[in-house]
């Protein structure tokens with residue numbers, strides 16, 4: 350009886366499944382991104398590389414938000430910390446150890462996130478956590494603006510792109526395309542790690558905590574530790590993204606710790622899809638396209654961008670990723686019913 | 688032997704005292720029911736036992752250990768388990784992952800994590816145990832469903848499976864049949880009886896486990912069918928405590944339930 354049910358189930362299964370379709374899309378997107386240096390000019394390549402870095406940074410933010418249920422409004426501060434660590438180290442002539450510098454950026458982001466978490470997480474959540482993180486990143490911005498050794502308001506410029514030395518081989522990242530490919534590889538590594546973390550036991554634990562923190566405690570989960578771990582990981586991703594960003598932009602300024610940078614992940618996530626792993630990355634690229642398409646409309650660009658964003662967010666409550674998945678499910682189900 | 692000892696528990700919300708010095712001992716292996724009219728303080732007493740709120744005075748002992756100020760997740764790790772008056776399960780997870788997460792949390796707390804550090808999927812023993820529990824509460828067919836999409840009754844059953852996954856020594860259930868149809872109620876009663884029985888006899892308790900159940904309930908037929916002893920509360924006081932038969936014939940209890948004609952009849956039933 351049950352076996353015949355199972356058989357009918359498997360026969361009903363459509364040839365095209367949602368994971369199949371989505372994995373194909375991810376593969377196509379990856380290939381397109383890798384081929385970018387052959388397809389575009391250097392200006393556009395710079396834009397794509399930046400978007401990729403910001404997308405990774407936003408996926409890290411969303412790990413904290415959609416998995417652990419904590420809304421940080423100060424992630425820009427952690428991005429800035431990584432970027433300044435990287436800029437200062439390269440200008441001090443350590444550029445052949447760039448991989449270590451990136452790790453140091455991640456470590457600095459993680460460390461600061463941990464300190465904030467240890468002080469704040471037990472007492473503040475929700476809007477208080479948002480305000481606290483916002484204030485801290487603003488505080489950092491003002492500190493950077495008044496620190497002469499870090500270039501005050503002008504920040505640090507003339508950051509050269511490094512030549513990695515890995516013992517036997519040297520990898521020259523000084524040209525635009527090679528550094529762009531370095532960004533692609535780093536993004537793949539970081540995203541892979543985040544995917545692994547969010548889809549295993551740790552991810553399950555976080556989702557339980559996000560949905561009902563009290564109930565999660567009642568199955569024996571140490572909820573404070575879980576949330577602290579999520580905060581530290583998201584801090585590491587932000588710091589790492591910042592460290593990779595510095596030689597790409599070749600300049601870092603206190604504005605990296607400002608409101609714009611901190612709210613970017615929120616915007617990308619809303620646009621691309623809450624509670625979706627790829628949502629923030631999709632959001633980042635859609636945003637890039639909108640901005641690029643409206644770049645000549647000086648003066649009204651912001652209004653148009655804002656209007657499009659508002660329309661997309663209101664029309665697709667689940668974001669682009671969520672609506673896309675719902676659509677695929679509908680289509681594949683209809684095929685199966687025939 | 689008593690597994691839970693409550694010693695002169697008082698609890699106030701602001702200036703209002705809602706528990707006035709409750710004493711009780713729950714024996715290992717029994718089904719201990721707490722009954723009383725709305726607002727009697729049953730849920731509040733539950734919260735004091737599990738650590739959701741702390742008593743203003745008095746002590747809670749669990750297995751001889753003073754746990755009065757211990758946070759909930761440590762009491763859970765020590766062997767308490769609890770379900771809620773309105774079932775609380777983890778909506779973003781599937782039914783299976785709800786149970787898997789609870790099993791993984793238990794194993795983690797005991798330092799017995801058995802999946803490889805890099806593994807994303809639960810280990811085979813965890814998965815089997817989770818499926819076994821879902822089968823036990825007749826939810827195996829809905830294992831892959833999102834908890835958010837389950838019906839009220841299914842959520843109650845899933846919550847029980849999640850709680851049992853912690854292998855509690857004391858299972859506390861706040862109104863396990865609240866808001867259910869008579870058929871579902873009978874099913875839950877049956878389930879609780881199975882929970883008490885060891886696996887080897889077709890039950891759901893792990894081998895060597897001696898489960899104690901503490902429950903509140905408004906449905907007298909459920910109580911009379913399950914409980915070994917009953918504590919009756921009214922306005923934050925314990926007004927009676929004893930075996931089922933004594934409670935049914937207790938004049939004071941009848942007085943409290945008088946005027947609630949249907950409940951009175953149920954006491955006679």
Ligand SMILES: Nc1ncnc2c1ncn2[C@@H]1O[C@H](COP(=O)(O)OP(=O)(O)OP(=O)(O)O)[C@@H](O)[C@H]1O
Nearest residue numbers: 700701705723724725726727728729730731732772
């Ligand atoms: N958080 C709270 N703040 C203030 N008063 C509360 C709070 N929770 C409960 N009370 C009050 O404490 C008293 C006992 O409530 P409790 O929920 O423990 O009763 P109960 O016996 O579980 O009732 P029911 O059968 O309706 O579930 C009630 O008078 C209630 O109004």
Ligand SMILES: [Mg+2]
Nearest residue numbers: 729730731772
């Ligand atoms: Mg109650």
